[in-house]
Amino acid sequence: MRRMNRLVASAIAVMMVFAGGSAAAADTIKIGAFFDLSGPASFIGTPTKLVADMVVDKINQEGGVNGTPIELVVGDTEGDPAKAVNIAKKFIYKDKVAAIIGPTRTGTGMAVKKIIHAGKTPAFMTVGGDPVIMGGPKLGPFDWVFKSPQRSSVAVKRLYMYLKDKGLTRIALLTASDGFGKDGVRWLTRLAPDFGLEIVAQEAFGPKDTDMTAQLTNAKNAGPQALVVWTIGPAGSIVSKNKAQLGIDLPLFQCHGLPDPKYIELAGKASEGDRMPATKLMVVDALPDTDPQKPVIQEFVRLYTDEYGYHRQFPINTHSGYAWDAIMLVAGAMKQAGTRADDLRAAIEQTRGYVGISGVYNLTPEDHNGLDVDSMVVVQVKGGQFVMAE
CATH class of the missing domain: 3.40.50.2300 (Response regulator)
Incomplete structure (x- = not known):
């Protein structure tokens, strides 16, 4: 099914070429996507990249961004800040990407923060730590950096x-x-x-x-x-x-970085009763039907498991929705403002009411995350799986 989705996306791109009657119609919107595809955090980075593929497939199947398909330019940071810096520079100055998604960890995110600011390229990071979207003399400006996971x-x-x-x-x-x-x-x-x-x-x-x-x-x-x-x-x-x-x-x-079946697998029976804050993705079926996130998360789970079968190698965890939300937010801003860097950055910053996997996002110039405590629940390990905490 995943291969079929990619073929459909490619066919749409070809049809756009013939419909436009010119080579210009074949252009794609390039988005750089770099994650820990190898190294100690590859268990997070690799499925994040798969989700990035999945959401780009969905956007392209639905007509792309105002008729133009998205193309992911992928890089592997290997968890190395120096490699992340080199990839970020390549994305900005060689590949000429319109935006960047990733990286995986706070350290690599901080390593590329200055590069992204100097290159004036909007970046929607999938890191857990707050410093990437904090300012000040020590942390530097965050005008061009956003992040999809909840702030620490x-x-x-x-x-x-x-x-x-x-x-x-x-x-x-x-x-x-x-x-x-x-x-x-x-x-x-x-x-x-x-x-x-x-x-x-x-x-x-x-x-x-x-x-x-x-x-x-x-x-x-x-x-x-x-x-x-x-x-x-x-x-x-x-x-x-x-x-x-x-x-x-x-x-x-x-x-909030540990609600993951891998945690239970590694800790075994010792994990029974352990509790932690998590995204609602971990307990979607326990959410009330009035929660606006519930149908959005359920559709994500259906695609992830039934259509793409990613769950067989990478069971859903609290990280699973981060790339989906990041790319959806960037694509939504592109549909409103185009891909010119300044306009795109401003449009992302003005996003209000986007219902995502990890929460309902309301970004502002001061808050480049846009999620509050109501986007999270506390879960506990019970019977070898995550449930709502008692």
Whole structure:
């Protein structure tokens, strides 16, 4: 079915050529798309690229952008900031793309932020951390950068709302030492007083560490009521397993980057009961019919599973919708304003009420994400799968 979709898209492009009667009609709108297709975060980057293919197929089958098909120019960052910089420069100065989607991780996103700003090319990133859309002397301007996943600050707020509701006021933090983890620490510590929370311990670990028993022991000895972990990838599952091995009887909360069947697979029975903020994609069938996202997410799931069969290799996780939303938002702005860089950037920034997979987006010049806490739910592992948290 996936091959059939691509053939249909190609046929549409050919028909556009003959309909226009000129070579100009054969032009495509190039969008650069770079992700971690190899390296430690390829389990996120590879399915993100597949979703990017899927949404471009859909847009092209429906007539492209005002009659012009989209063409993805794909790059593999390999999780290397230096490679990401080279690819971004290629996209902007050689490929002459109209926009850029990606990359996968906060560190690579920050590495290309200045390049994108200098090249005046709108970029819709699929990274978790906030710095890519934060300004100031240290972080630099973010005029040309947007991102589709929720801000870390929004995820922290959603988690803290849940903790407050459950009467959990003393927490211990265990965070990765990479860019994403440091971004989490920034918001976890800054927002804790707003929710009446006391942080009794802060422990750090390397994102590639394979044992966090020392950090867990220190955290437990501080007497918290709950453990809050901020990382992505296998490290989160290792923390969960180590906690069970140590016999620590405290609730464990992970970040919004870990609602993924892979987390449960790696942590095994230790993950039972673990909770974390997530996109509604993870529990779509539990949403009320009045939720405007429900039919949109259900159609996405149908395409992902029934039409393309991606779920057989990459089960749906909280990251799955990020490239879909990014490309849909860019394409929607192109339909309104065209592909001239300044006009396109302004149109993206003025997007209001786009109902996506990850939330209802309302962007502003100050907020280049456009999602709030109502775009997230808290899920827990129960019976080896994710359900709405009790």
